[in-house]
Amino acid sequence: MDTKKAIFVCPRRYRFYIAAVVMCLGILIPSAFADNPGQKSGTVTNTGAGPVAPTQSVNTQVNPVTQAAVKLGILSSLKRINQVSTYLTANSRSGVLVSPAKNQPDQHLFSASFEILPPDNSTIYATASFFPNNDAVYNTVQYVNKSPKQLQKTVFKNLKKKSVLKKNIVVLDGGAVKVFLMPAGKGCVVIKKEVLR
Numbered sequence: 001m002d003t004k005k006a007i008f009v010c011p012r013r014y015r016f017y018i019a020a021v022v023m024c025l026g027i028l029i030p031s032a033f034a035d036n037p038g039q040k041s042g043t044v045t046n047t048g049a050g051p052v053a054p055t056q057s058v059n060t061q062v063n064p065v066t067q068a069a070v071k072l073g074i075l076s077s078l079k080r081i082n083q084v085s086t087y088l089t090a091n092s093r094s095g096v097l098v099s100p101a102k103n104q105p106d107q108h109l110f111s112a113s114f115e116i117l118p119p120d121n122s123t124i125y126a127t128a129s130f131f132p133n134n135d136a137v138y139n140t141v142q143y144v145n146k147s148p149k150q151l152q153k154t155v156f157k158n159l160k161k162k163s164v165l166k167k168n169i170v171v172l173d174g175g176a177v178k179v180f181l182m183p184a185g186k187g188c189v190v191i192k193k194e195v196l197r
Contacts, residue, residue, distance in 0.1 A: 063089065065096060065112055072100045074110050076132040080196065084128045084136055085112060092124075093117045107132055116140075136196045141189060148181035148188045156181075 065085040066078055074081070088094075094116045101108035109129055116124040128138040144151060148170050152161065159172040159179060172179040180191040 061086070065089075065098065068098055069100075069110060072098075072105050072110075074100065074106050074130075076106050077110065077130040077134050077136070080134050080136045081110065081112075081130050084130070084138055084196070085114075088114055088116060088126050088128065088138065088140075091119065138194060138196075140192045143184060143187060144190050145187040147186070148183055151181060151188065151190070 062082055063086045066082040069075075069078060069081050085096075089096075094114050096115075097113045099111040099113070101110070109131060111127065111129045114124075114126040114128075116126055118124065122142060125141045126138060128136060130136045144155075146154075152159075152170070152172070156172050156179060159174045162171040162173040162178075164170055165180070168183055170181040172181065176196075177192055177194045180193070182189040182191065
């Protein structure tokens with residue numbers, strides 16, 4: 001991620017924190033094949049094509065996104081911020097852009113956008129939003145060079161087909177995690193979503 005671009009779009013008073021997060025997140029971040037964060041580890045496994053939210057296990061390390069939130073005065077949802085951002089960035093390289101509220105950031109939505117580069121050299125876009133009541137929502141987006149039908153028969157064979165949103169986008173039910181398969185060229189875009197309450 002270009003640090004100058006990330007800083008340019010942020011208010012001047014947050015530039016230092018954004019730069020620190022962007023530079024610090026050259027650390028390894030989760031692989032696309034981990035447990036679902038909203039459930040206990042081992043109960044629902046990620047079916048590939050991008051990370052899902054973090055596990056319930058407590059991580060004693062504080063990641064750079066959480067550190068930036070503290071410096072910005074965002075304290076009400078720190079545990080959830082650390083849980084989700086640690087999960088999304090585990091075992092991969094990443095860059096991040098944080099978007100705090102200009103006034104009273106602890107009273108408002110805090111959002112982070114990630115570019116995640118897993119060991120398989122694919123690219124995943126993820127966004128996570130955190131609320132003062134400790135609720136959160138995350139999405140991951142990744143292109144896969146397989147058709148939706150191929151993915152349903154292989155990678156997502158354990159997920160139930162729930163519906164089609166309108167015409168082309170298939171919705172798969174993984175319990176807390178919903179997977180959307182959107183045809184794109186010869187493959188498809190895999191979108192995973194989970195709301196954590």
